[in-house]
Amino acid sequence: MATTTSDTLPPPAQVLPLAIGRFRDALLHPIAEKVATGQRLDAADARVLYATNDLIGLGTLADFANHRINGERVFFSANQHINPTNVCILRHTCVFCSYARLAKEEGAYTRTLEEVYQEAEQARGAPTREFHIVGGLHPKLGLSYYTDMIRGLKERHPQVQIKALTAVEIAHLARIEKSGIAEVLQRLKDAGLTSLPGGGAEVFSTAVRATIAERKLTGAEWIAVHRVAHGLGIPSNCTMLYGHVETADDRIEHLTMLRDLQDETGGFLTYIPLAYHTEHNELGVSLGRVGSATTGFEDLKNIAIGRLFLDNIPHVKTHWPMVTPFMSQIALAFGCDDVEGTVVYERVYHEAGAHTDMQLPYEGLVALIRDAGKVPVERDSLYQSLREDFTGLVIPRGGTHRPGLPVVHSA
Ligand code: V47
Ligand code: SF4
Numbered sequence: 001m002a003t004t005t006s007d008t009l010p011p012p013a014q015v016l017p018l019a020i021g022r023f024r025d026a027l028l029h030p031i032a033e034k035v036a037t038g039q040r041l042d043a044a045d046a047r048v049l050y051a052t053n054d055l056i057g058l059g060t061l062a063d064f065a066n067h068r069i070n071g072e073r074v075f076f077s078a079n080q081h082i083n084p085t086n087v088c089i090l091r092h093t094c095v096f097c098s099y100a101r102l103a104k105e106e107g108a109y110t111r112t113l114e115e116v117y118q119e120a121e122q123a124r125g126a127p128t129r130e131f132h133i134v135g136g137l138h139p140k141l142g143l144s145y146y147t148d149m150i151r152g153l154k155e156r157h158p159q160v161q162i163k164a165l166t167a168v169e170i171a172h173l174a175r176i177e178k179s180g181i182a183e184v185l186q187r188l189k190d191a192g193l194t195s196l197p198g199g200g201a202e203v204f205s206t207a208v209r210a211t212i213a214e215r216k217l218t219g220a221e222w223i224a225v226h227r228v229a230h231g232l233g234i235p236s237n238c239t240m241l242y243g244h245v246e247t248a249d250d251r252i253e254h255l256t257m258l259r260d261l262q263d264e265t266g267g268f269l270t271y272i273p274l275a276y277h278t279e280h281n282e283l284g285v286s287l288g289r290v291g292s293a294t295t296g297f298e299d300l301k302n303i304a305i306g307r308l309f310l311d312n313i314p315h316v317k318t319h320w321p322m323v324t325p326f327m328s329q330i331a332l333a334f335g336c337d338d339v340e341g342t343v344v345y346e347r348v349y350h351e352a353g354a355h356t357d358m359q360l361p362y363e364g365l366v367a368l369i370r371d372a373g374k375v376p377v378e379r380d381s382l383y384q385s386l387r388e389d390f391t392g393l394v395i396p397r398g399g400t401h402r403p404g405l406p407v408v409h410s411a
Contacts, residue, residue: 062335088136198237230267279353307335
């Protein structure tokens, strides 16, 4: 009898054709044919994917699609999140947000540049290569606060790249500066900005936005900011906030808008589905969902469908602070090739009920990826490989949850 060893097992890229015809949900078969032959999925296919309960079938397809792009490589970054202010003029209208405060409200904070630099000092002597900076729409902080911040951070940490300010923050700065989006972005780029994070997208549907994020810039406006950024040579990320009031059709419309822009510009680096967290926000209360979370099933489905539908975006990132490192590790078998980084300290998700640690040590990330049978690649903000040989690194066994360096922050 022929024996099969791990050396002779076919790689995932060859397994899919063998698997066609064996999915539990037969509706996946025509989609599998498309995926196997590299054809683009349409909205009707995406409806089938959102409706299926054949999670393993869906994951097999997404794993195949990912393998074709990224092989066994899984990217991570040594990053530090910095949230300079939680003061936000949309505090009462983004009803899913637990982080924002009005200027005079208890808990409101705005860091001085010195305080930001002090927080960033944790990068000294650490492997940090990216600052991820997002915050509220402060009514008074102008563009120079951010350009000075970026310049100051670059001076102090020249090896660290800056991924800062969501499209919503960019549009807000343009409004208070009475200038164009392009001018704001160019000034940020001149100061040292590397890329834009993907936040603020939520769900583009007008009806959903009217319910959860009234007064936030529209979906078309969010897309327009990223189009301008890409045109200026500033790549960006994109997100979708799932698990609140949106329907499958809303999600598909959202993904279609992202895919269309990517066809036009090629400027998106990674797509990150963000799991809605229900605590300490008005939406969680009005939906009667406080204390609940998205299910693992939904988390994996959104990763897999993102990978399959967004065939032109090179990476799909799992956000471990929101879905737990355990779920992120499983996501690596469901089409995901990118794991949120070390983080260090952040407030947006933890104030909304994320019960994960604030940080994942560098070694823990390497272990998480390796223990899933994948090949870890430390990357910079632009997905350039920084390190693939981890010889000499003391890696915890099965230990994604070990405590890391002590956290020092100014809050
Ligand atoms: O737009 C706010 C989300 C986003 C909640 O580019 C919430 O690598 C869940 O920009 N439950 C901002 N999510 C964060 C962001 C980001 C996050 C991760 C990776 C990247 C990247 C960017 O945080 C907001 C919103 O969608 N958010 N409140 C909540 N209750
Ligand atoms: Fe402000 Fe962003 Fe929160 Fe909306 S999601 S209230 S824009 S911080």
